[in-house]
Amino acid sequence: MTDKLKKRFKSLIEPYKIHQKLGDFLEFLEDIIVLILLFLLFLLSIYALYDIYLGLTQEKVKVYDLIPKFIYLFILIELFRLTIVYLKERRIDTSLIVKTTLIAVLREIIIKAPHFKPLDYVGIGFLTLILALMYYVPKYIFVSEAKFELKKKPTGIKTKRVVKTKKKEKNKFSV
Numbered sequence: 001m002t003d004k005l006k007k008r009f010k011s012l013i014e015p016y017k018i019h020q021k022l023g024d025f026l027e028f029l030e031d032i033i034v035l036i037l038l039f040l041l042f043l044l045s046i047y048a049l050y051d052i053y054l055g056l057t058q059e060k061v062k063v064y065d066l067i068p069k070f071i072y073l074f075i076l077i078e079l080f081r082l083t084i085v086y087l088k089e090r091r092i093d094t095s096l097i098v099k100t101t102l103i104a105v106l107r108e109i110i111i112k113a114p115h116f117k118p119l120d121y122v123g124i125g126f127l128t129l130i131l132a133l134m135y136y137v138p139k140y141i142f143v144s145e146a147k148f149e150l151k152k153k154p155t156g157i158k159t160k161r162v163v164k165t166k167k168k169e170k171n172k173f174s175v
Helices: 002-012 015-057 063-089 094-115 118-141
Strands: none
Touching: 015 063, 063 094, 094 118
């Protein structure tokens, strides 16, 4: 019986098996955390819809007061989509994060624009420029590894082939 237990214990502590089991367990915990996050985002979305409904049913409603609530709902939807992409592909989509951040900045501009000072406008402009660069530069300037292909030489163009040959030189001094 003790030999059987020793073999079982040794098989459990082999490095590759421990790493594999630990990695599987941590991925399982990660999935649970993401699912809880998805559930909370869903509840926040339902609450935001209810808040918009209450705002629309009031007698004196200003459209200016409802616009930030709608944009907040769009932010929640983008975060919901981001977590779904993460669950499917096991990667964080940075372009989606940047787009969501741009929507959040737009919401804050709409809410607080009347109270901004001139220097605040400069800061918001700089932040928007940085976010736009973060979105467009990796997407359109850098080539991703998945889309990288070696281009083949076009077959329709004919080129001259230069061949170097060694000619036997005749002795100039022979008669």
